[in-house]
Amino acid sequence: MTSRSTRGFGWFAIVRLGCVQASIGAIVMLATSLLNRVMVVEYALAAAIPAGLVAWHYAVQLTRPLWGHASDRGRKRTPWILGGMAALALGALMAVNATVLMAANPVVGAILAIAAFTLIGMGVGASGTSMLALLASGVAPERRAAAAATTWIMMVAGIVISAGVAGALLDPFSPQRLALVASGVAVAALVVSALAVRKLEPEVPFGFDTQPRGEVPGFPEALREILHENAARRFTVFIFVSMLAYSMQDLILEPFAGLVFGMTPGESTQLAGIQHGGVLIGMICAGIGGSAFAGRLPVDLRFWIVAGCSGSALALAGLAAGALYGPGWPLTANVFVLGLCNGLFAVAAIGAMMGLAGAGRKTREGVRMGVWGAAQAIAFGLGGLAGALGVDIARRAQGQDGTAFQLIFAIEACLFVIAAGLALHATRRGRADTREVATV
Missing domain, CATH: 1.20.1250.20 (MFS general substrate transporter like domains)
Known part of the structure; x- marks a missing residue:
């Protein structure tokens, strides 16, 4: 093996991929936790509505193998990571609009919410699966446990930080303030993810194996x-x-x-x-x-x-x-x-x-x-x-x-x-x- 195949991703690269995981966690918190509370408390909707939407976003993630296969065939994970993050962010913003709309027009709001959580599930599946595939192909065996710990700890940190910041900025609550806070979280997550994966993937062109990757x-x-x-x-x-x-x-x-x-x-x-x-x-x-x-x-x-x-x-x-x-x-x-x-x-x-x-x-x-x-x-x-x-x-x-x-x-x-x-x-x-x- 070459020194590159032996070394794989360094710790800085692992932390960069952890930033992607943290960004995913931040937007998912916005959609599944914050909006859950807003729907039930501020808009007095039945608790079954956000619970059903969260369950639906998990069901949509059954498409994960399709997204993983697409990134395999494309030979590059980065476009799928960023595309998934964009879909996730768009879905979260649509979910905010759907939450506000459901109070005035329940049917139209519910339809928009289902579409939004479909995008959220697709975005998590595309970005998360491709990110893990990139991590798996670029991390040395002796670093895999620490790499997994690093990325998951950063995901939890992303959830905690975004929840704390969003919670502080939401008071006093208003639909306009909710939209501004959600937009800020989504844009920040997209920017962080784009910077994290910039010029990262070419460092490990064939994963850990020096053998060329065959046809998919x-x-x-x-x-x-x-x-x-x-x-x-x-x-x-x-x-x-x-x-x-x-x-x-x-x-x-x-x-x-x-x-x-x-x-x-x-x-x-x-x-x-x-x-x-x-x-x-x-x-x-x-x-x-x-x-x-x-x-x-x-x-x-x-x-x-x-x-x-x-x-x-x-x-x-x-x-x-x-x-x-x-x-x-x-x-x-x-x-x-x-x-x-x-x-x-x-x-x-x-x-x-x-x-x-x-x-x-x-x-x-x-x-x-x-x-x-x-x-x-x-x-x-x-x-x-x-x-x-x-x-x-x-x-x-x-x-x-x-x-x-x-x-x-x-x-x-x-x-x-x-x-x-x-x-x-x-x-x-x-x-x-x-x-x-x-x-x-």
């Missing part, structure tokens, strides 16, 4: 090839199950704190902040540990994935016990541990995903990332919905809040145990088509 087949053939590979198929199942478990508590943790532990809205929000703090620490630990011990079995990414899934299962079992114990249970510590373990497995899984994206045949990184991104999107959409509906059904059937939450947390814990087993199977040392998995 049509989408059906490329998808069929990948789904016929044992490693890719197993990893797709692992991503779906683990992310399903990961997302099931998203919409029920704060209601759980209020109904079972009597926490105020402010206290439950602080509890969610503690969980996110744990996620960040877990990401940092997995990023540093996964890079420091890369290739030294058993302390590799498989170790962090299994440890994170197993720890998440134990933390959820603790929440299930706390649901019956009630006040007096160390809820804050329990939720912090859950976030910590979630962060461990999430970053390690992304690092493994980047490693597997370059395994097998070349010129398929985009489709691989698209397939796994689609599995993640489906799991996120189903997980949040299943958790909320499950609690509602269990509360009505059992008539007790504690036992209802206990059942859902126990199901999540079982899913994480299954995911830990799938992780060992999905990332084991395999045949020639999975020869890079050993470095994962």
Whole structure:
């Protein structure tokens, strides 16, 4: 290998790609979090409306394999990253206009909102998939865990910063101020992304392999090839199950704190902040540990994935016990541990995903990332919905809040145990088509 193929992207290039991820997170926050609150509180719309729109944007991300394949065939990821960011920004601004319009003309506003969240889903799919494919093809194996941690931490930072700035600028609220703030976030994200990827891609023209990239087949053939590979198929199942478990508590943790532990809205929000703090620490630990011990079995990414899934299962079992114990249970510590373990497995899984994206045949990184991104999107959409509906059904059937939450947390814990087993199977040392998995 040449020195370039051995070195791959440096840390500055990884941080630049992390800026793209942060920009995606900033605009997604605007569309899925800020507008959610505005629709329900300021415009008194039914909570099911923003929830349905968010679920729809996840459904649209089933197109991720198509976007990944398109970037494979184009041989350049940058146009797809920037094109996706433009679609994402346009969709977010359309969503703002749709929110204001729904108050005066619900039908027209709803149609515009559906179109807007369709663009948002397409933009996230095109930009996010192409960015990850570029990262996967340009990062050295020993840097993949740290690269995954860096980009995901920057995404969380983008969400936090944009939420704080937008929240401060929105008061006192008015539709005009909402439009100005949203436009500022969208334009800033586009500018940051354009500067981040400028002249970046030519540094790694053929990815990590010095062999020229061959011809890219049509989408059906490329998808069929990948789904016929044992490693890719197993990893797709692992991503779906683990992310399903990961997302099931998203919409029920704060209601759980209020109904079972009597926490105020402010206290439950602080509890969610503690969980996110744990996620960040877990990401940092997995990023540093996964890079420091890369290739030294058993302390590799498989170790962090299994440890994170197993720890998440134990933390959820603790929440299930706390649901019956009630006040007096160390809820804050329990939720912090859950976030910590979630962060461990999430970053390690992304690092493994980047490693597997370059395994097998070349010129398929985009489709691989698209397939796994689609599995993640489906799991996120189903997980949040299943958790909320499950609690509602269990509360009505059992008539007790504690036992209802206990059942859902126990199901999540079982899913994480299954995911830990799938992780060992999905990332084991395999045949020639999975020869890079050993470095994962």
